[in-house]
Amino acid sequence: MGSAGEEHAAAAASSMSQHDDDITDRHGLAGVPDGFQRLWTPYRMAYIQGGQGQVKDPETCPFCQGPHRSDEESLIVHRGTTAFVVLNLYPYNPGHLLVCPYRHVPNYTDVTPDETAEVAELSQQAMRVLTHVSQPAGFNLGMNQGAAGGAGIAAHLHQHIVPRWGGDGNFFPIIAQTKAIPATLSDVRQQLADAWNSVS
Numbered sequence: 001m002g003s004a005g006e007e008h009a010a011a012a013a014s015s016m017s018q019h020d021d022d023i024t025d026r027h028g029l030a031g032v033p034d035g036f037q038r039l040w041t042p043y044r045m046a047y048i049q050g051g052q053g054q055v056k057d058p059e060t061c062p063f064c065q066g067p068h069r070s071d072e073e074s075l076i077v078h079r080g081t082t083a084f085v086v087l088n089l090y091p092y093n094p095g096h097l098l099v100c101p102y103r104h105v106p107n108y109t110d111v112t113p114d115e116t117a118e119v120a121e122l123s124q125q126a127m128r129v130l131t132h133v134s135q136p137a138g139f140n141l142g143m144n145q146g147a148a149g150g151a152g153i154a155a156h157l158h159q160h161i162v163p164r165w166g167g168d169g170n171f172f173p174i175i176a177q178t179k180a181i182p183a184t185l186s187d188v189r190q191q192l193a194d195a196w197n198s199v200s
């Protein structure tokens with residue numbers, strides 16, 4: 001199954017290289033997804049392109065660089081005062097959001113009271129908006145702290161908000177480290193951004 005996973009990764013790499021104009025940086029932030037029902041392994045690109053260890057400072061950090069670009073390019077759903085909400089480029093499910101402080105800090109213990117409050121408020125609103133748009137049956141919320149804690153980009157704190165539906169798991173992640181994502185990131189971002197200020 002290693003070889004199956006590698007083939008999918010190679011196909012993804014090939015596909016992405018054909019759309020260089022749509023890709024904004026080596027971290028693969030944004031880009032324009034080009035189809036539905038793709039078998040897509042974008043999370044593997046991080047390893048192919050040099051691993052997560054490349055994110056050490058704000059200059060190489062997608063959570064620091066993203067806010068300098070347009071919402072569409074960076075997949076940003078909402079910008080707050082001290083924190084923002086962005087679609088995870090490596091979603092476990094459609095609508096998988098990340099709430100990040102703008103500051104490049106690694107640990108939950110590093111954030112200020114204002115940042116703590118806003119990360120919490122944005123997380124609550126993200127749940128309301130996801131519920132309005134896609135009616136998930138449940139959520140997973142959480143922060144992975146440190147590489148040993150499973151953080152993909154350990155240098156910059158981010159809270160995951162993963163909508164869950166009954167039966168959303170499937171065999172792909174087990175047999176081929178591949179997950180079917182049935183909606184494009186740009187479509188999902190637009191839906192959530194449109195709903196953000198109208199849902200309460």
Ligand SMILES: [Zn+2]
Pocket residue numbers: 057058061062063064065103104105155156
């Ligand atoms: Zn950062």
